[in-house]
Amino acid sequence: MAPGMEIRRLDSRDAEFPAQLDALLDRAPETSIEVTRVVDEIVADIRVRGDRALLELSNRFDRRSLQSASEFEISKTAWVQAWDGLPADLRAALAAAAERIRAYAEHQKLAPFAYTDALGNTLGQEVRSLERVGIYVPGGKAAYPSSVLMNAIPAKVAGVDDIVMVVPAPGGELNPVVLAAAHLAGVDRLFTIGGAQAVAALAFGTATIPAVDKIVGPGNAYVAAAKRAVFGRVGIDSIAGPSEIVVISDRGSDPRWIAMDLFSQAEHGEDSESILISPDADFLDRVAAAMAERVTTLPREAIVRASIAGRGALILVRDLDEACAVSNRIAPEHLELAVDAPRALLPKIRHAGAIFLGRHTPEAFGDYCAGPNHVLPTSRAARFSNPLGVYEFQKRSSLIDCSVDGARTLARIAGRIADAEGLQAHAQSARDRG
Amino acid sequence: MAPGMEIRRLDSRDAEFPAQLDALLDRAPETSIEVTRVVDEIVADIRVRGDRALLELSNRFDRRSLQSASEFEISKTAWVQAWDGLPADLRAALAAAAERIRAYAEHQKLAPFAYTDALGNTLGQEVRSLERVGIYVPGGKAAYPSSVLMNAIPAKVAGVDDIVMVVPAPGGELNPVVLAAAHLAGVDRLFTIGGAQAVAALAFGTATIPAVDKIVGPGNAYVAAAKRAVFGRVGIDSIAGPSEIVVISDRGSDPRWIAMDLFSQAEHGEDSESILISPDADFLDRVAAAMAERVTTLPREAIVRASIAGRGALILVRDLDEACAVSNRIAPEHLELAVDAPRALLPKIRHAGAIFLGRHTPEAFGDYCAGPNHVLPTSRAARFSNPLGVYEFQKRSSLIDCSVDGARTLARIAGRIADAEGLQAHAQSARDRG
Incomplete structure (x- = not known):
């Protein structure tokens, strides 16, 4: 029984x-004070010493014995070999999943808009993709290929120029299915680094690791604390x-x-x-x-x-x-x-x-x-945040295009409020067009 | 000359x-280590001692001498009085600005979507508004009414149930135009608190200050550090x-x-x-x-x-x-x-x-x-983030609705990848529908 x-x-x-x-x-x-202290030191170390610190920290935390930071990168040839080496039914399953994730992501693309007001001014919103993003994949033998697909495909659909993936390889071990998934998803570069040091390297850049504009992907408490620390310097998705x-x-x-x-x-x-x-x-x-x-x-x-x-x-x-x-x-x-x-x-x-x-x-x-993303808000964050999606890899710019006549009316309104706020250069700049 | x-x-x-x-x-x-230390103490204090700490900190930092936390709240009657007391031309300018901000914001609303795949499965995305948000308005006599409009109106357009505004009143002084703007913008409650203690109070809630789901609005280094600290517990907009x-x-x-x-x-x-x-x-x-x-x-x-x-x-x-x-x-x-x-x-x-x-x-x-928002990404954050907008006060939920037949195909794909990831409960849960 x-x-x-x-x-x-x-x-x-x-x-x-x-x-x-x-x-x-x-x-x-919330991040514990002890974790914050450790992570702040790691981030500062990477920022100042770059590759040298990255090499030392990775050799220590990931039990590796690399001589040069150039050894972190895994070439695309190795990804293709990993893909070719998978059982055919697994390749088919991954390809089917990737196609469904892509199809859903296409629906999420942000659209620009524009309209003209009664004064002849045009207002709108432009949409651009991010230039370079970092994808953190938790590591080692237990690394999940599905996480690679879920993080990289929306970035690809958004039109991101460079997708840089990092995944720790403790003891040098790496799941070949993860390499295969990087190939399938359209990742651009892949480095075997992890932990707070990987997040810091992506945020500040080193001679080997390119600096990115945003870092996404889940990780342990140290990774989460590092993302919190570099937020503002780069974008982050959420604290998983x-x-x-x-x-x-x-x-x-x-x-x-x-x-x-x-x-x-x-x-x-x-x-x-x-x-x-x-x-x-x-x-x-x-x-x-x-x-x-x-x-x-x-x-x-x-x-x-x-x-x-x-x-x-x-x-x-x-x-x-x-x-x-x-x-x-x-x-x-x-x-x-x-x-x-x-x-x-x-x-x-x-x-x-x-x-x-x-x-x-x-x-x-x-x-x-x-089809929908499996990176989702946790710990009650669904109250205020979104699934990972294409929109996380796009951004909006506001657009304002005034006509000569339309500017006259706005000059009067802006000037009056600027007066009330005591900002005379604002008021004058507006009234120059009045 | x-x-x-x-x-x-x-x-x-x-x-x-x-x-x-x-x-x-x-x-x-990045936040300095010294500011982080001070802010972490303030946040912990508010979390543990609630109103009592809020009262002490506000009396000290804002040079006030309040006896009870209930005195932080400014009644709506006072906002209406402030509005009625403004010069007519300023009222007209603010109303015109609010109307233009609202019209632009209406264009930003996120739309749900749904589609059915070839297998008969329906995939989609629902959109909901946040329930309660906190708006931080930097304070005192120099507080800007335009900031109130820019932060509150998109939240209102999104359909947020409760908009809680905080603005410090150093020495008890408060710009009446800010109160008037709160009335015009549709703020629900207003408290004269500021600094890291206000951010902590909004994130954790006290007996007097309701806990919110997201905190937006600019502030000094302490406010920024506090937003960074409570990020995850609540949403935040960006580090201004x-x-x-x-x-x-x-x-x-x-x-x-x-x-x-x-x-x-x-x-x-x-x-x-x-x-x-x-x-x-x-x-x-x-x-x-x-x-x-x-x-x-x-x-x-x-x-x-x-x-x-x-x-x-x-x-x-x-x-x-x-x-x-x-x-x-x-x-x-x-x-x-x-x-x-x-x-x-x-x-x-x-x-x-x-x-x-x-x-x-x-x-x-x-x-x-x-019309477009004046809360915008600074310090090169335009590489990865957005103007404040209606979308910051809405959130998406993914929707998956499988047909009996459609489930069979997904069961096979999901089962195969779950096998490769060594997650047998995932595989079995999928195959139960196969």
Whole structure:
């Protein structure tokens, strides 16, 4: 007989429920002072000593013994070899995924606009791509090819000139599927560096590593702290936290499917968060039983058990409306609506990174090949931020083009407000055109 | 006779020019370690002690003597009184500016999309507004009503539920025009707090100050450091630096106008940057002469002189193409194209926050009433970031809705890649739908 499954049970009718939920969600994205101190030193070191520091830090942290910074770069020939060396069915799967990611990304392109006002002035917005971006791929043997596709393809679709990928190679080991994915995604250059030193090298540039305009991609606490430190000098995407899933399900779903969907988050790590919300207590029991049964089939059983025990929850709610309200409070990275009429719930969902509708749309499709990006806001950041997308690799410039007549009216308005703000050069500059 | 005008002269033909330009642009947006230390303490204090800390810090830094945190809030009645008390022509100018800002913002709204693939799966993107945002307005008597309009109106157009504005009131003093602008722009609540403590209060919430989802608006180094520290817990817009203008002009512009346009940046502060680029050496001389003459007319003459001497430049280039290349290297916040055919130069401009076309479009129009936002990327951030806009107050959620048949194909692709990544729960969750 399978052992049981340890997972907390919450009930929205419980007076303590709001506090219990808040406790479950209390995942501080702030960087610890100790990590900040270490990272500030690394960033300053790379900035001052460049390649020399990069070589020393990489040899130490990644257990490497390189003599020259030029050895960090992996040539495109090696990527092509890696691609050619993959099993044909894996190549086909990756190519199909890449094509779907590209098709979705095409829909995200920002469009310019322009209009002419009643005074004859033209106002608008231009769109340009970023010139050079850095993609951080977490490293070593566990590096994920899907992350390469998800980060590089939107940049490519945006029209970025140079995509520079960094991935640490601890002990010199690198997943060949990651190299193959770099080839497939259209990366331009690839360096085997990682950690805060890689982020600093991308932000400031060294003799070997080109300085980029923006750095995207997830990483550990040191990578996150380094991104925070260089923000402003370069753009960054977001501070990535552990992965999360919320499933809202009625009694109509197969409990075995829902159990495995929860596990697909839990297997990422012990700090992943997997939450099922249902108005049906019996269904929650059946999912718990299915979890106990199916967990034993997983190679990562120990991680899954620890994650579910530490960060999992089965939440009983009054109805599906309340399920949506609880989910909005969580603002999850991934939300499955495994119900009869998911479209009816959609207007009630305010905060979620990606929404999976219906019983045949597991979150795992979104991780690999549905099309939308798998880089999504975590730790409640879905309240204010976006999935990674083409728009992260484009930027807007405002456009103002005044007619001689139109300028006269604007000169009067601007002059009056500038007077009120005590900025006389502003006022005069405006009135020169009046 | 007017004294001369101290301003550096650069020539792109000079071998040293690239290094000279880089030196001029070397404005580190990084936060100093000392400021970080102070700010980290303030943030931690607000987080732990809430209103009590906010009261102590505000009384100390803003020279106030409040007894209760409830005194921070200014009632809407006071805003209406402030509005009613303004001169009629200023009310009209502010209302006209607000209407133009609103009209432009309406064009920026993000649109959802959806499409169905050949397998019958529907992919899309939903758009939602943020729930609650905080607007930081730099403070005291010099607080700018235009900043209130520029920050609050896009949030209002986006559909944000609650707009919480903070503005410090040093010594209890507050510009009534700022209160009036809050009324006009549709702000919901207003608190007279500022500095790092205000940012921390908005990020974590106190008994008095509601926690927000995103904080926007410029501030001093402490405000910037606090925004950096709370980034991730809440969204932030960008780290604002000193204001900048680049003017590209041929010999056809009135040198007096161009001189005043440069001054309109310089009067913001001694660290503002005002650069004129022209292929015509004689025109540069004539602008220098006009600057010497017109600077004496300005109440802020001393600030303007210091700014122009420290951060100003007249740059001689070979032609307008090179002018654009130099401007792209600078990636300025504001760019004026004061030339005969500005539209011909536009495709050559890669990086600029706002572009002002033609001789009748001074940058000052953009500060107040042209329509586009005056909150723009500074310190070369135009390489990777956007003007403040409606899109900063909206966010996207990905949508995935699979058909039974469509799920079968995705199950095969996702399963194969998950196998390669060693994530068996992902593979099984996908194949459950296969």
